[in-house]
Amino acid sequence: MSDEKNIFSRAEEFMQLFKKGADFTQDLLKENERLRFKIVQLEEKNKVASTSDSGTDDKLVTELNKKLQTLEQELQKLHHRHKEVEAENQDFANRYLEVQNENNHLANLYIASFQLHSTLDSREVLQVVMEIIINLIGAEIFGILLLDEKTNELTAVSTEGVDREEIPLIRLGVGIMGGVAKSGENFFVEEIKPFDKFDPQTPIVCIPLKIKDHVIGVIVIYKLLQQKSKFTELDYELFSLLAGHAATAIFSSRLYSESERKLSTIQGFINFLTK
């Protein structure tokens, strides 16, 4: 009986042990299942995470590319602007030279004009015209001829490098000088050839002295100074100035001289009467 009890007790123990083992196995299986599930979850997470990382990189690369493109565009713009600024700079430098040149031209013209109107003495006015032609234009042989409206002839009143008598009376409309006096148009030779000998009928330049459209005489140039081979832009401006201002100055000074003479005569007559 006791043996039987003993066997049952041992069987009971064994059963309990077996049950514990079964429970333990069950737990292990559960744990295994849980861990597998966890692994799957982690793998999923990892997958998702790895997928999302690559997306961020792509985004970053795209953004960086965009920024690079923007920077390249800005660089291009800056290059373009730099070229524009350089061109502007060059333009300003050229403009500065032009302005400086223009300033010199204007100074010459102002001085010539100032001197022409600085006196009412007809001899001094002629002297100033001569000075301008020598010093500012650079002529060596030239003359000033005035028109006698009664005889329609041009007479040399002042000359340089040649005697006045060497320039004959010129009929209005005859030859280069007569033609210039009649038409009121400037005359310039196309090409200045080396000076051979003086010929009063073949000037290189002939400028009419005009008050509006009324010609009172001409300036005639036969030869330039040896260091001067051609006319400059300033010379043509000086010729234009002389055509108008010299004419006015000569005409005004002549009128003034005449009025002075008349005034002196009248004054003498009044003095005679009131004695």
Next chain:
Amino acid sequence: MAYRILIVDDSPTMRQLLAFAVKRLAGVEVQEAADGLDGYKKLASGKFDLVLLDINMPVMDGLKLVSIIRGNPDYKDIPIVMVTTEGGKEDREKALSLGANAYLTKPVQAPHVLSVVKELLKIA
């Protein structure tokens, strides 16, 4: 620094043109003389840093004045710039041998005069 420049030319137009050119330099004072003798008198009346001198003038010509200036120890170092219509080689050589420092032929342009004057006055 102020500079005193003497312009000797019988042409008022040239004197005005040269004065216009050199007055672009800051502090330049200009005196004018109408012939060589007048120039010499003006030179004696004050200290000058440079002379701009024509050749063909009444009373005393420019070459004579150059000789006188260079013969006087008080003025021998004053720079002289000839400004003349005489463009011949002989005239140039004569003026330079007498002691002129530079030789410019008319018609002159203001910037050219100015650059020569600046060089002789050692102005940067």
